[in-house]
Amino acid sequence: xxxxxxTIRPKVADGTPLDRAEALSLLTEADLLxxxxxxxxxxxxxxPEGRVTFVVDRNVNYTNVCRSQCRFCAFYRDADAEDxxxxxxxxxxxxIAELVEHGGTQLLMQGGLHPELKIxxxxxxxxxxxxxxxxxxxxxxxxxxxxxxxxLSGLSMPECLARLQAAGLDSVPGGGAEVLxxxxxxxxxxxxxxxxxxxxxxxxxxxxxMRTTATMMFGSKERPEDIVEHLFRIREIQQRTxxxxxxxxxxYQPGNTELGGETASGVEYLKVLAVSRLVLDNVDNxxxxxxxxxxxxxxxxxFFGANDLxxxxxxxNVVAAAGCSFRMSQEEVVELARGAGFVPAKRNTxxxxxxxx
Amino acid sequence: MLNLFENIHSxxxxxxxxxxAEALELxxxxxxxxxxxxxxxxxxxxxxxxxxxxVNRHINYTNICxxxxxxxxxxxxxxxxxxxxxxLNDILRxxxxxxxxxxTEIHMVGGLHPELPFxxxxxxLAAIKADNPALHLKAFTAVEIDYFASLTGQSAAEVVAELKAAGLDSMPGGGAEIFxxxxxxxxxxEKISGERWLEVTEAVHRSSLKTNATMLFGHLEEYEDxxxxxxxxxxxxxxxxxxxxxxxLAFQPDNTRVPGAKGVGGVDALKTLAISRIYLDNxxxxxxxxxxxxxxxxQVALAFGVNDFDGTVxxxxxxxDAGADSPQALSREQLCTLIRxxxxxxxxxDTLYNELRVY
Numbered sequence: 001x002x003x004x005x006x007t008i009r010p011k012v013a014d015g016t017p018l019d020r021a022e023a024l025s026l027l028t029e030a031d032l033l034x035x036x037x038x039x040x041x042x043x044x045x046x047x048p049e050g051r052v053t054f055v056v057d058r059n060v061n062y063t064n065v066c067r068s069q070c071r072f073c074a075f076y077r078d079a080d081a082e083d084x085x086x087x088x089x090x091x092x093x094x095x096i097a098e099l100v101e102h103g104g105t106q107l108l109m110q111g112g113l114h115p116e117l118k119i120x121x122x123x124x125x126x127x128x129x130x131x132x133x134x135x136x137x138x139x140x141x142x143x144x145x146x147x148x149x150x151x152l153s154g155l156s157m158p159e160c161l162a163r164l165q166a167a168g169l170d171s172v173p174g175g176g177a178e179v180l181x182x183x184x185x186x187x188x189x190x191x192x193x194x195x196x197x198x199x200x201x202x203x204x205x206x207x208x209x210m211r212t213t214a215t216m217m218f219g220s221k222e223r224p225e226d227i228v229e230h231l232f233r234i235r236e237i238q239q240r241t242x243x244x245x246x247x248x249x250x251x252y253q254p255g256n257t258e259l260g261g262e263t264a265s266g267v268e269y270l271k272v273l274a275v276s277r278l279v280l281d282n283v284d285n286x287x288x289x290x291x292x293x294x295x296x297x298x299x300x301x302x303f304f305g306a307n308d309l310x311x312x313x314x315x316x317n318v319v320a321a322a323g324c325s326f327r328m329s330q331e332e333v334v335e336l337a338r339g340a341g342f343v344p345a346k347r348n349t350x351x352x353x354x355x356x357x
Numbered sequence: 358m359l360n361l362f363e364n365i366h367s368x369x370x371x372x373x374x375x376x377x378a379e380a381l382e383l384x385x386x387x388x389x390x391x392x393x394x395x396x397x398x399x400x401x402x403x404x405x406x407x408x409x410x411x412v413n414r415h416i417n418y419t420n421i422c423x424x425x426x427x428x429x430x431x432x433x434x435x436x437x438x439x440x441x442x443x444x445l446n447d448i449l450r451x452x453x454x455x456x457x458x459x460x461t462e463i464h465m466v467g468g469l470h471p472e473l474p475f476x477x478x479x480x481x482l483a484a485i486k487a488d489n490p491a492l493h494l495k496a497f498t499a500v501e502i503d504y505f506a507s508l509t510g511q512s513a514a515e516v517v518a519e520l521k522a523a524g525l526d527s528m529p530g531g532g533a534e535i536f537x538x539x540x541x542x543x544x545x546x547e548k549i550s551g552e553r554w555l556e557v558t559e560a561v562h563r564s565s566l567k568t569n570a571t572m573l574f575g576h577l578e579e580y581e582d583x584x585x586x587x588x589x590x591x592x593x594x595x596x597x598x599x600x601x602x603x604x605x606l607a608f609q610p611d612n613t614r615v616p617g618a619k620g621v622g623g624v625d626a627l628k629t630l631a632i633s634r635i636y637l638d639n640x641x642x643x644x645x646x647x648x649x650x651x652x653x654x655x656q657v658a659l660a661f662g663v664n665d666f667d668g669t670v671x672x673x674x675x676x677x678d679a680g681a682d683s684p685q686a687l688s689r690e691q692l693c694t695l696i697r698x699x700x701x702x703x704x705x706x707d708t709l710y711n712e713l714r715v716y
Contacts, residue, residue, distance in 0.1 A: 032657070032660040032699070033660050265652075266655075295623070296621075297623055297651075299622045299623040300389075341387030
């Protein structure tokens with residue numbers, strides 16, 4: 001254990017990237033504070049101004065009808081289920097109006113792979129959104145949705161993305177990455193796109209000048225090796241494109257899911273977070289997930305590599321469906337960052353600072 | 358700052374004491390992980406990589422209380438909706454269930470009931486003990502002992518002697534809150550003073566019963582008040598050696614009446630546990646009470662100097678009435694898994710910290 005620290009510490013100190021074996025040994029052998037201190041060192045170096053950022057946003061889930069039916073998901077419904085829904089565009093615009101009233105800047109719109117929603121529906125929605133709310137950043141549609149909309153509309157993925165962008169899509173959220181290893185995906189999300197397709201959408205978006213985030217959902221069926229592979233795949237895409245703004249690891253929530261089982265423990269979460277910070281030295285921001293961890297752990301996460309608290313989420317449905325329903329107001333987010341000794345700052349989707357508190 | 362951490366590091370290595378001023382500086386520091394490392398070192402020297410838990414059950418026999426502490430969401434008046442007092446039969450049933458489920462300890466505390474006579478408590482202990490001679494009865498806070506003394510006109514020592522004869526084996530350490538009178542006045546004006554809590558606890562230790570010690574933090578107190586609290590406990594422990602574990606309790610604000618109190622952030626919780634471990638060199642154990650901290654933070658606390666993960670609990674009312682979002686109960690397997698996933702060795706203990714089984 002001391003050995004790991006001895007060989008890795010100097011590499012971290014002079015900015016030499018870690019290799020997969022080193023990342024794996026940190027994840028599986030090093031103790032929590034050792035990994036934490038290394039990650040905290042990088043976070044301090046990359047964010048010397050001591051800010052902790054957040055964005056005021058709203059999750060709008062336009063439909064819960066989904067063909068993918070992932071085994072880890074508690075949100076999806078069949079089209080004929082009693083509580084299946086599809087929001088009409090007026091309702092969605094109303095929700096965005098509320099977001100704007102609350103000083104929000106980011107619309108995080110994601111939904112199921114609906115069997116009937118083609119690209120014209122989204123183009124119309126994005127155009128109307130931009131017309132009424134030009135100041136709102138449309139950070140919407142994860143790669144699985146983009147590919148689904150493309151195939152439903154008889155378009156190639158690049159054509160689809162370009163049309164969505166032309167209609168108003170500003171950036172792409174990194175959801176649906178789960179674990180970017182197809183053996184794991186076969187077990188937890190057999191009908192969802194494979195990791196190469198996820199990566200292809202991200203690279204295409206980056207090529208079109210859109211920034212995106214990347215996520216990882218861990219704590220289900222993956223091995224530590226898979227987590228490491230995921231991180232290096234993100235790192236390699238980022239080396240090619242530089243398009244990721246942030247990495248967001250969060251934990252599988254087993255409530256009401258077919259997959260069941262337990263969620264990752266607090267120690268496991270912090271270790272993965274810290275190793276993410278260490279491996280992804282080419283991604284500027286690492287988000288703490290208060291939605292899955294709660295406020296107490298999110299604050300602690302700021303010492304294990306995280307420098308961002310994600311969104312205030314005026315509305316959140318997907319994690320809540322799995323029985324995990326932490327809520328935070330903007331004041332609480334500010335207080336959380338300040339209470340840990342940081343300068344809280346509101347940012348936009350592109351991580352430009354809007355206001356310090 | 359570097360000097361502070363280096364000085365304390367060498368103090369821990371050499372078994373020297375951390376001063377009040379140093380403890381205050383640690384509280385003021387934003388370097389959570391550096392504080393954690395010191396605490397982990399202090400704990401490793403005492404306890405290695407073992408983490409204790411026990412199989413226990415909480416029984417809160419009544420929530421009716423003549424003290425109406427503003428931080429408490431559990432207490433009710435005799436006339437209030439939702440007030441209750443368990444009948445002896447119910448108490449015996451809960452204890453028997455616990456015994457059958459492999460519990461080694463019953464943890465019993467309750468409100469200061471205006472009408473129950475002292476005999477009720479003696480009979481309760483005796484009846485549980487008669488049914489379950491192997492169960493360790495850890496019951497009553499110093500606040501209750503003082504109340505029984507005033508009910509009966511006896512001294513605390515006399516009350517404890519009677520309770521001990523009826524079956525009391527040790528005491529849990531609640532009611533300490535924060536000793537500082539300025540804060541106590543606001544959060545528990547009717548409760549006994551900190552001085553009296555220490556005096557009663559000393560009497561309990563002199564009756565050769567072990568107790569724990571608690572500190573309720575994250576309401577209106579300042580860091581100085583926390584250090585003052587720790588210092589009074591360290592002093593008493595020097596005299597009696599009667600404390601087993603120190604248990605910092607993170608204030609839960611829901612349904613309480615402390616104006617302006619917001620509860621405890623994860624960072625403050627971990628820092629407080631860690632500084633307690635560093636400062637209380639004469640306490641063997643520091644406990645993360647998962648009911649109040651939440652499972653995730655409590656587990657992480659094992660890297661911040663904590664060596665006791667409390668127990669299975671089974672039915673918890675006091676923290677949950679105040680909005681704690683932890684589960685009601687944990688199984689032995691869940692406790693072992695959490696401890697193991699923190700890279701430590703789970704050890705089931707009895708109340709007096711005898712090792713029952715290493716997992």
